[in-house]
Amino acid sequence: MIISRNDYIERLSGYRREIYVKGEKIENFVEHPNIRPAINAIAFTYDLAAQKEEYSPFSELVHQKVNRLNYVNRTPEDLIARLDYQRELSMRTGTCHYRCPGADAICSLYPTTKALDQRLDTDYHQKFLAFLKEIQSKDYACTGALTDTKGDRSKRPKEARDMYVHVVEKSDAGIVVSGAKIHQSGAFAADVNFVLPTQTFKQGEEEFAIAFAVTPEDEGVKFILQSTGYQAKFREGGSFEPGNFKYGDRLTCTVIFDNVFIPWDRVFVFEDLEANRHLLTGFAVSHRCAGAACKAGFMDSMIGAASLMLKANGLEKVAALKQKIGEMVGISEAAYGIAIGAATKGYEDWGVYQPNTLIANAGKVIGVDGLNKVIMNLAEIAGGIPVTAPSEFDLKNPEIGALVEKYLSANPEFTTEERLKIIKFIEFWVTSSHLLGGIHGGGSPAASIIFLQILADIKSKEEAVKEALGLK
Numbered sequence: 001m002i003i004s005r006n007d008y009i010e011r012l013s014g015y016r017r018e019i020y021v022k023g024e025k026i027e028n029f030v031e032h033p034n035i036r037p038a039i040n041a042i043a044f045t046y047d048l049a050a051q052k053e054e055y056s057p058f059s060e061l062v063h064q065k066v067n068r069l070n071y072v073n074r075t076p077e078d079l080i081a082r083l084d085y086q087r088e089l090s091m092r093t094g095t096c097h098y099r100c101p102g103a104d105a106i107c108s109l110y111p112t113t114k115a116l117d118q119r120l121d122t123d124y125h126q127k128f129l130a131f132l133k134e135i136q137s138k139d140y141a142c143t144g145a146l147t148d149t150k151g152d153r154s155k156r157p158k159e160a161r162d163m164y165v166h167v168v169e170k171s172d173a174g175i176v177v178s179g180a181k182i183h184q185s186g187a188f189a190a191d192v193n194f195v196l197p198t199q200t201f202k203q204g205e206e207e208f209a210i211a212f213a214v215t216p217e218d219e220g221v222k223f224i225l226q227s228t229g230y231q232a233k234f235r236e237g238g239s240f241e242p243g244n245f246k247y248g249d250r251l252t253c254t255v256i257f258d259n260v261f262i263p264w265d266r267v268f269v270f271e272d273l274e275a276n277r278h279l280l281t282g283f284a285v286s287h288r289c290a291g292a293a294c295k296a297g298f299m300d301s302m303i304g305a306a307s308l309m310l311k312a313n314g315l316e317k318v319a320a321l322k323q324k325i326g327e328m329v330g331i332s333e334a335a336y337g338i339a340i341g342a343a344t345k346g347y348e349d350w351g352v353y354q355p356n357t358l359i360a361n362a363g364k365v366i367g368v369d370g371l372n373k374v375i376m377n378l379a380e381i382a383g384g385i386p387v388t389a390p391s392e393f394d395l396k397n398p399e400i401g402a403l404v405e406k407y408l409s410a411n412p413e414f415t416t417e418e419r420l421k422i423i424k425f426i427e428f429w430v431t432s433s434h435l436l437g438g439i440h441g442g443g444s445p446a447a448s449i450i451f452l453q454i455l456a457d458i459k460s461k462e463e464a465v466k467e468a469l470g471l472k
């Protein structure tokens, strides 16, 4: 089923969630100024799925249309449609839409549970399919929680047990888990949080090799919202002062699992090292490919902002600045092209079509470099004003408003307020959590580079050079 933005928000309003913002437990989280922007961004995924057929494919599992991000990809075309959806979402919201790790969790749990059942004669796949049916038919928004807090990184998980989500108890009814996941994108605004392992584990570390789903009725789940300058800005109010005032910064939280009971129906991997590895590989490749398309969308948003800024400043005819926009377009298309390349040269994994591992990891590395370069170009085009401008409140102040209006005006085709809106939006792009989100989200570049080193066929490249040079 495809539900509307209002259905999603209404359903969310019914959840009783323990959420902390700036040291306080909040009531009515749906209307909170720090949380509402993330809800608006997720709501936009519902808008777009309702508008475009390719974003709401027919699912054989539930015999109805479902959101593209809750769908199991079977073909390259499925994957490409997802990438296009994500690029458009990123461009039109200028932020995270939060459902991407949920989509990756679905497309990696599907093959992992299938392979696990074949190996151990268990019924994880049937349980997963039953849960996926519920997700698809209710059009739940899902997120994915992998990153453990880890503590002292030089220690193995056993030596820092509390810093990794782990099993505390098991019974006929289910398991009890404890620990915390950090940097969780939009978890407080979703219907389902898939919880996946943070890394591969060795023999003896099985208690950490678990995957399950958390739903709003589960007790003992606490969300602590990130606190950055942008959150303070959103609390300060104003109609456009926070830049991306509708959809907000990339909103993350720390999720604490305080002895949370999970029924077996929602446990999809239990203390199995091989399944753990299978799951992580599938998640990483899916997420890194989608991440490249998503970054292209962010770059598109910055291209739009750069072009508007040039016009608002009366600089749109300056060749050197227009060239910077050309470079930005080239980088955005390159990131998208890598994602599409990974999608067309992918592989079949127990019924799921996954992107090409080598190319998807290249997408992560190039996407991050590209994002950095595009932010630099945007900053250069914008001049210093995104970090020096007065506020919306100064513009509206009866004593100094007229002065701000006068001295911040430029091209008369733009009002000062319009120019200031563009300036604040660029401030958001260059100073918000986007750059760090781009670098580390989906795993730091170092993790992708390790994959690339392992997977690349360096030998054949060496042989080619040897042959060309006549070396033995």
Ligand SMILES: Cc1cc2nc3c(=O)[nH]c(=O)nc-3n(C[C@H](O)[C@H](O)[C@H](O)COP(=O)(O)OP(=O)(O)OC[C@H]3O[C@@H](n4cnc5c(N)ncnc54)[C@H](O)[C@@H]3O)c2cc1C
Binding pocket: 101, 144, 145, 146, 147, 150, 153, 182, 183, 184, 185, 186, 250, 252, 433, 436, 437, 438, 440, 441, 442, 443, 444, 445, 446, 447
């Ligand atoms: C905005 C944002 C959104 C995110 N959203 C999500 C989400 O929705 N779900 C989710 O699960 N995660 C999410 N992440 C987490 C992301 O996957 C992690 O940031 C990333 O995996 C790196 O982990 P860390 O930040 O804990 O780095 P740390 O573990 O603190 O490491 C710091 C640096 O050291 C390197 N490093 C660490 N240990 C080693 C080692 N042993 N050897 C070599 N290098 C090492 C790391 O690669 C990194 O560069 C998000 C992150 C950000 C910034």
